Amino acid sequence: MQNSISVADALGLPEVLAGDPRVLAGSEGLDREIRWAHVVAGSAAVSLLDGGELVLTTGAGWPRSGAELERLSATLLDTEPAAVVLELGRFFADPPTPLLEACERRGVPLIALHREVRFVQITQRVHQRILAAQTEALAARAEVHAMLTELGLNRSPVDYVIERLADTLGTAVVLEDSARRVVAWAGRADGAGGSGSGPAQAPAQASAQEHPLAPWAGADGQEFELPRGWERVPVEAQGRRWGRLTALPGPDHPAGRRTVLELGAFALALGRLADPEGGQWLQLSSKRLFDVLLGGRYRRDEELAVQLAAAGLPVSGRRLLGATLRGAGNFGGDASLQHALLATALRRAVAPEGRVILAPDTGPEAGADPAFIALLSFPPGDPRADALEGRVPALASRLARELDALLPSTVPPAWRAHLSLGAADGRVRGLISSLEQVRAAGALDPAASAGRVTVQQAERQPLAYLVRGLAALPEVQEFAEETLAPLIEHDAAGGPGHSGDLLAVLRAYLDHPTNRSLAAQRARLSRSVFYQRIALIEELLGVDLADGTVIATLTVALLARR
Numbered sequence: 001m002q003n004s005i006s007v008a009d010a011l012g013l014p015e016v017l018a019g020d021p022r023v024l025a026g027s028e029g030l031d032r033e034i035r036w037a038h039v040v041a042g043s044a045a046v047s048l049l050d051g052g053e054l055v056l057t058t059g060a061g062w063p064r065s066g067a068e069l070e071r072l073s074a075t076l077l078d079t080e081p082a083a084v085v086l087e088l089g090r091f092f093a094d095p096p097t098p099l100l101e102a103c104e105r106r107g108v109p110l111i112a113l114h115r116e117v118r119f120v121q122i123t124q125r126v127h128q129r130i131l132a133a134q135t136e137a138l139a140a141r142a143e144v145h146a147m148l149t150e151l152g153l154n155r156s157p158v159d160y161v162i163e164r165l166a167d168t169l170g171t172a173v174v175l176e177d178s179a180r181r182v183v184a185w186a187g188r189a190d191g192a193g194g195s196g197s198g199p200a201q202a203p204a205q206a207s208a209q210e211h212p213l214a215p216w217a218g219a220d221g222q223e224f225e226l227p228r229g230w231e232r233v234p235v236e237a238q239g240r241r242w243g244r245l246t247a248l249p250g251p252d253h254p255a256g257r258r259t260v261l262e263l264g265a266f267a268l269a270l271g272r273l274a275d276p277e278g279g280q281w282l283q284l285s286s287k288r289l290f291d292v293l294l295g296g297r298y299r300r301d302e303e304l305a306v307q308l309a310a311a312g313l314p315v316s317g318r319r320l321l322g323a324t325l326r327g328a329g330n331f332g333g334d335a336s337l338q339h340a341l342l343a344t345a346l347r348r349a350v351a352p353e354g355r356v357i358l359a360p361d362t363g364p365e366a367g368a369d370p371a372f373i374a375l376l377s378f379p380p381g382d383p384r385a386d387a388l389e390g391r392v393p394a395l396a397s398r399l400a401r402e403l404d405a406l407l408p409s410t411v412p413p414a415w416r417a418h419l420s421l422g423a424a425d426g427r428v429r430g431l432i433s434s435l436e437q438v439r440a441a442g443a444l445d446p447a448a449s450a451g452r453v454t455v456q457q458a459e460r461q462p463l464a465y466l467v468r469g470l471a472a473l474p475e476v477q478e479f480a481e482e483t484l485a486p487l488i489e490h491d492a493a494g495g496p497g498h499s500g501d502l503l504a505v506l507r508a509y510l511d512h513p514t515n516r517s518l519a520a521q522r523a524r525l526s527r528s529v530f531y532q533r534i535a536l537i538e539e540l541l542g543v544d545l546a547d548g549t550v551i552a553t554l555t556v557a558l559l560a561r562r
Contacts, residue, residue: 004033005129007083007109010054015121019087019113024095025104026083032109034082037126039119043072049079054126056119057084059091070098077102083109089116133254140254141263144168148267158271158284159184165264169257171250172212175235175268177243180221181312182213183285187248211302212248217309233261237269242281285311286359290373293432294439301428308375308428313357315428319378319385322422322435324361326371326443328454329415333408339370341406342417346374349399354378354385361439373439375431378424385424387459392450393421400451407452416454418443423458434458440469444559445511467559480560483553486540502540503558505533509545510555 008030011021023030035052042061049055055076063069073096076084084103086095095112103110147168151161158175166173166187174185211217215224226232229249235242245265253260272281289311291297298304305315325346331338343358350356354377361371376395378385384395396419403417420441422434437458444464446454458465470476481488487502501523508523509516520530534545543550 004035004133005126006030007032007034007054007111009129010034010083010122010126011111013122013125015117015125016085016113018115019117020115021085022112022114023109024112025100025110026106026108029083029107029109032082034126034130036130037123039123040076046072046076046079049076049081051080053079053081055081055084056087056122058087058089059096062091062096065096069096070102073099073102077106077108081108083111085111085113085122087113087116087119089114136254137256137259141256141259144255144260144263148263152267152270158268158281159186159288161264161267161271162186165245165247165260168260169247169250169253172248173261173264174212174216174246174248175243176216176246177281178241179312180216180219180223180244181285182216182307182310183243183281184288185213187212211306213306213310217306220309220314221312231258231261233258233265235265235268235272237266237273242269242272286357289357289375290359293375293435305428308357311357313355313375313377315377315431317380317426319380319382319424319426320428320431320434321376321385321424322431322438323374323376324371324420324438325374326361326418327415328418328443330412331415332410332412335370341403342370343372345399345402345406345417346372348402349395350376350378350384353382373435375435387421387424387457392448393455393457395419395421396448396453396455397450400453403452416449416452418446419453419455420444421455421457421459437465437469440471441465442468444468463555464559467556471560476560480557483557484561487537490536490540499533502533502537505530506537506554507558509534509537510551510558513545513551 010016011023011030033052034054035050036054038049038053038055040046040049040055040057043063044061062072076099084099086092086099088094095110100110102108147164148161151164162173162175162184163186169187172185172187175183177183215227218224226246227249230246232244232246234244245261245268247257247261250257289307292304292307298307308315325342327338327342339360346358347356356377357375358372359374361373376385384393384398387393399417399419420438420443422437423430425431425434441456441458441461441464444456444461447457447460448455456464467476471480484503487506490498491500491502505523505525508519511522512519516530516534517527520527523530523533525533538545541554543554545551545554
């Protein structure tokens with residue numbers, strides 16, 4: 001049901017049809033909304049109109065021609081009526097030309113009744129329809145208000161509020177922040193409704209351009225003109241604007257689409273006031289995107305590219321890679337401070353040409369220290385996306401400088417930020433592979449370091465990344481345990497001759513197989529003790545550690561076991 005009654009609706013009423021109505025001018029205005037119906041008798045009554053009325057008149061008391069009729073016609077239309085209904089017969093045999101021309105010029109329907117009717121019946125029926133629509137609108141508004149109030153009392157998350165709004169409006173609803181990046185969205189863009197959120201609700205045949213988030217993806221954080229049929233309201237309170245709520249075209253709602261959207265924006269603003277730091281908004285978009293990427297919750301690469309771009313990570317023509325960043329060692333302060341400093345430093349290291357989306361890493365490799373997973377996007381030729389042999393990555397050097405500027409002096413010197421970089425690619429599928437690489441690899445021995453930043457890189461440690469990616473396979477785990485079993489058992493045993501460090505010594509040796517003196521230093525043992533440990537390892541395993549095949553086998557076993 002519409003929120004009110006249109007001129008076209010009024011023409012279909014039996015009381016109006018009884019007068020044999022004919023639209024003589026302004027037919028393009030038949031969709032104009034009728035606010036009220038008013039009977040006008042005499043020229044003085046015109047001044048009583050407020051606008052939006054269905055004017056019913058016989059022309060009684062009107063001038064018959066000349067300048068006075070022209071002035072009356074202009075004055076009548078200046079009140080912006082919804083339409084003018086003129087009953088012909090008693091006072092006008094034909095519609096007066098000045099009124100006809102004025103209505104046509106202003107697009108106001110002029111309807112002639114060729115048979116006598118009772119205006120009171122028409123006004124009564126029109127008012128019944130208007131009041132019924134208003135009553136339904138009030139009831140629908142109360143229902144939406146109650147739903148949103150309940151969501152607020154339940155402390156429902158933002159994404160669920162957006163889902164409920166999309167269900168209510170039967171179309172896609174999008175929440176964006178003040179930087180015009182999409183925070184959350186739900187629903188379908190074809191006006192067919194449907195609950196849920198994300199790409200699972202998009203029509204299978206839809207192209208990337210038809211995706212609900214396509215305008216945001218194409219705008220790259222800039223303002224864009226709102227297409228016809230869209231509704232947008234601000235999310236604001238106490239003089240602060242945090243973002244905007246947008247509904248794509250969809251079916252009418254009894255309470256009015258804009259009213260529903262405004263109620264939703266008010267509920268979101270209240271939630272934002274209760275979350276002054278904006279943590280929920282900040283984490284929501286990135287968390288959902290990582291769920292989509294790692295959970296395969298999308299149909300095509302094009303859909304995923306649209307969502308990434310709408311969230312602030314441009315994809316087309318860019319270098320893309322996954323990364324993890326975690327604190328290592330005693331930070332000497334609040335964990336939340338460490339968390340905030342790591343995130344801020346990485347964002348500053350990537351800016352301004354690069355873009356990053358961060359989310360807390362809750363995987364099994366995250367450990368107790370704060371950790372992030374990240375999606376990075378750089379323009380072509382940006383050195384921060386490259387892994388150069390023998391050199392510290394440009395991104396790591398930049399991150400080290402940003403950390404130096406941010407870290408308080410109370411942070412112990414031993415604390416480090418460990419950055420893991422996947423392989424860079426120019427495709428969405430490559431970005432997913434890069435992110436999976438770094439998550440599967442976990443924390444490896446650094447390939448380089450800069451200041452307080454240690455770095456591991458998929459492109460410079462391919463064997464380590466390959467093995468760690470396969471380490472969860474039962475066959476690989478069995479191989480590692482069987483290969484290293486004598487050393488594991490020896491380290492676990494106590495008593496004389498059991499130092500418990502054979503695996504650590506083997507690791508130091510395998511890192512520097514051609515330089516035993518350096519390996520001894522890394523193991524923090526004297527050369528003589530180190531050589532004794534190496535001899536014991538060879539005896540327990542029954543191998544020659546100078547053999548290349550043995551070195552490769554043990555390296556793979558150690559990587560898989562870690």
